[in-house]
Amino acid sequence: MSDKITSIVGARPRGHGEAVARILSLAAAPTFAIMALIAAAAPADMLCAAMQGPLSLQGMVPMYALMSAFHLAPWLRLVR
Structure with missing residues (x-):
């Protein structure tokens, strides 16, 4: 189990x-x-x-997209 976790986290x-x-x-x-x-x-x-236009920045979709972008740092460290 420990080796499996080590291979996942680097x-x-x-x-x-x-x-x-x-x-x-x-x-x-x-x-x-x-x-x-x-x-x-x-x-x-x-x-x-x-109430929303087609390219509105209101709602859940842009919020989740921004949260995903802000949490990309661990992936960028893993790739680098």
Whole structure:
């Protein structure tokens, strides 16, 4: 089990909690991206749809997209 976690996180962590934190940090960006896709595919409430334009920055989709972008740092460190 320890070797499997080490291969996922890259460097050998000091403790189990550190490995879990690193895995969770890698899970944040894809989770928010999936939530943005689900929110975009979900039918909008009629009242909310009437108040928003086609390129509006209001709503859940832009929020999840921004959260996904802000949580990309662990992925960029992993690639680098």
